[in-house]
Amino acid sequence: MTSLSRSDTSAPSPRRPFAKRLLDGLSPSRLAVPVFLLSWSFLVLAPLVVIVLFSFLQVKAYRVVYVPTLDTWVSLIDSGRWMTAVRTLRIGLTMTVIELLLAFPFALWLAKGCKSKTFKSVIITLLTIPFFLDASSRIIVWRSILGTNGAINTALMSLGITDSPIDWLLYSEFAVHFGLLGTHFPTMVFPIFMSIALIDDDYIQASQDLGAGPAQTLFNIILPMALPGIVAGIVFTLVPLMAAFVEPQLLGGGFVDLLGNSVNSALQQLKYPTAAALSTVVVALLGLCLVVLILVTRKRHDMASMFMAIRR
Amino acid sequence: MSDDKIANGLPMSRRGFMESVLSVTAMGMAASAMPGLSQQAWAAGTTVKGYGVTTAQPKDWSRMTKSIGVGIDYTPTNADIGVFMRDVMGNDLAATHDIFIFDGGTEDILGKEGYYAEVDEDHPELKLWARTADSWKRSAFLRAGDKQFGVPVIGNGDAFGYFPAAIDANPNGMDEVPWTTFFEGENVKGRVAIDRSWLQSMSETANYLKHHGRITVEDPADLPPAVARQVADYLVERKKAGQFRTIFTAFEEQVQLLSNKEVAMINCWEPATKEANNALGPNSVIYAFTVEGYYLWGHGAYVAQAAMERDNVDNIYKLLNYFLDGEYRAFQAKERGYAGPNMDLGVQYAIDNGWSKEDVDNLKWSEEKVRRKFQKPFFCKVVPDNADAMEEEWQRFLNA
CATH class of the missing domain: 3.40.190.10 (Periplasmic binding protein-like II)
Structure with missing residues (x-):
């Protein structure tokens, strides 16, 4: 046995095909990671660095002056453009919380409560509508519904509930929040739905068998196990919210300018450094939000586990 | 693996493929090098x-x-x-x-x-x-x-469109309506739409303020930074007073705002009133003759x-x-x-x-209308020297 083992170990291993040896060489630490980091730097980080550098230039008479200056950043404050950053962050966070509060119970019901597979399929299909309908076409419809002569005001006045049209239904922050609600609901629901759907029913059953009430099962079993989906939902909802453009434009009536609108306005006037400075603010705010999210959830969860569902 | 082997398995050999590519490229280069070919084709x-x-x-x-x-x-x-x-x-x-x-x-x-x-x-x-x-x-x-x-x-x-009934104006549209109604009229408060184009809206506001002696500026379409600030201050004050219903961006929006009567006044383009009247009936919306002047373009x-x-x-x-x-x-x-x-x-x-006689008369009216408008002060500068300052101040209005 011993001699056999010795002969086994001393015998030359059969030569593996070249392609297989090449693939073996692509271990994460040797090649894949550096290549990925290099590509990532080139495709994503390099443009970001250029954007940041560009924000330290300025435009005069529609031409970029290639002399470093802080004027563009100062003008963000003077012109009140900085307020769009604050407003965007406020609305982005508010909407993320609202979406989470609405999406979690919905996703829980869809994953564990809805027993009909057909019904579940129909709902999931309906949730994808915002992804394949043009945002402008989808949002502009609300104008004729929310306007002073729109369907809602007409109905309210016909029923004698109000004497005059309610103005704030359109061209207000309410209208913008309302418009954003439908657009970003699926991005919150889907990750939470996936993580809850993957929770083994036996865990829930065991919790009940051990005498836990519905609230205890929810907070001690479902919520911790759904946390990766919740974090993913927050990320996938908050990030696009920070760049929301169509809803504020069409439903805000120019009174609810967000960063996306301000960037667009700057680009229309060829103020590329201003657009770059605003974009830098967006990236910085997003980075800040994600850092806060990581710090808050680090005890129970790490960001990589967002993708555990795929592995499972 | 030889070229022949590829040729046996595929419809074109590697060498043949390269020959084809080179031939097409060479033809393209030769064609582009022929003097005057592209111009002649054009x-x-x-x-x-x-x-x-x-x-x-x-x-x-x-x-x-x-x-x-x-x-x-x-x-x-x-x-x-x-x-x-x-x-x-x-x-x-x-x-x-x-x-x-x-x-x-x-x-x-x-x-x-x-x-x-x-x-x-x-x-x-x-x-x-x-x-x-x-x-x-x-x-x-x-x-x-x-x-x-x-x-x-x-x-x-350019001036503004309005519903005559909203401001008790003569429905024949021949009255001169002051910009004061647009900016400060109590009967249209909260039902005025203003163009998001700072070039037009700031110039019109400046002309109005200049006409009434509230600012001093040579060209209302090219506002030095201090005057641009004064104009933006006024607009911010009117915005906070609730004068404006919306700040619109597109032509289609102008038509929609008038057609569904969301607003009573709007500093829109004249064709928007034509389109709205197609939906609402003739002379429902009037494009204004104004007291203070026009944004000429x-x-x-x-x-x-x-x-x-x-x-x-x-x-x-x-x-x-x-x-x-x-x-x-x-x-x-x-x-x-x-x-x-x-x-x-x-x-x-x-x-x-x-x-028809009506169409011919309307054409004559178009000429007369423009002649009448240009008896008033008019102003326009598409590329103002102070564009940067004006745009920055306009942002202050938008964000107020």
Whole structure:
């Protein structure tokens, strides 16, 4: 046995095909990671660095002056453009919380409560509508519904509930929040739905068998196990919210300018450094939000586990 | 693995594929090296490639092709300054397009920078140039540095549209309505829409404030930083007072706001009131004659400098001449309410082609309307010297 083992170990291993040896060489630490980091730097980080550098230039008479200056950043404050950053962050966070509060119970019901597979399929299909309908076409419809002569005001006045049209239904922050609600609901629901759907029913059953009430099962079993989906939902909802453009434009009536609108306005006037400075603010705010999210959830969860569902 | 082996398995061998690629490439290079080939190919067709503002295009270009035998491939765009500068300078549109129809004033930069060609006033196809009134063709917004870069296409004095019932005005629309009603009228408070274009809205506000002695400025369309701040302060105050219902962006929005009666007054374009009246009935919305004056604008047709080196110049000048002729004038006035040079030719065209008396009278009215408007102060500068300051102050208004 011993001699056999010795002969086994001393015998030359059969030569593996070249392609297989090449693939073996692509271990994460040797090649894949550096290549990925290099590509990532080139495709994503390099443009970001250029954007940041560009924000330290300025435009005069529609031409970029290639002399470093802080004027563009100062003008963000003077012109009140900085307020769009604050407003965007406020609305982005508010909407993320609202979406989470609405999406979690919905996703829980869809994953564990809805027993009909057909019904579940129909709902999931309906949730994808915002992804394949043009945002402008989808949002502009609300104008004729929310306007002073729109369907809602007409109905309210016909029923004698109000004497005059309610103005704030359109061209207000309410209208913008309302418009954003439908657009970003699926991005919150889907990750939470996936993580809850993957929770083994036996865990829930065991919790009940051990005498836990519905609230205890929810907070001690479902919520911790759904946390990766919740974090993913927050990320996938908050990030696009920070760049929301169509809803504020069409439903805000120019009174609810967000960063996306301000960037667009700057680009229309060829103020590329201003657009770059605003974009830098967006990236910085997003980075800040994600850092806060990581710090808050680090005890129970790490960001990589967002993708555990795929592995499972 | 040999080439033959590949050839056995695939319809084309590696060597054959390379030979084909090289042959096609060589043919392409040879063709491109032949002097004048691209220019000849360009000239072979009669189509002129145009790029410019939406409002300059008639509803049907085929009429023009039937009349002068020249077609146009026109790409419409909006009227932002950035579009003119970005597309012509940054994207080198002159390499692919023959003419641009932009707001008059762009020649101050694009003419001086050599992107626009000077108008060849003696070109044989520009037959109507001599009879075109100087008040149109020599307008400051078609010239730069004593050079003629633009041919006048259409123009108007912009003010605002309103529902006469909302302000107890005469429904025949002949009254002069002050901008005071727009900015401070209690009966339209919260039902006024203002254009998001700072160039138009800030200029109109400045003219109103200047007329009433509340600011001192030489040109309401070009506000020095301190005056721009005063104008923005006033707009912020009116915004906070709840005067404005919305700040709109697009032409379609103007039509929608009027058609569904979301607003009572709006500093829109005149065609928006025409479209709204098509939906609501004649004279439901009036485009105002004002007390304080008008935002004057005119579209000019500019020939790309690069196009003058292509062999399509005759067709380009036929097109320029068409903009001065009666057919274009008549249809632009009828379909959009816009006036332009040689309005008498438009009236004659309508008579010669059996238009109704009402249509002919409307054409005459278009001319009279513009004449009446220009008795008031008017102002416009598409490329203001103080554009940066004005835009920054406008942002302060938007964010207030």
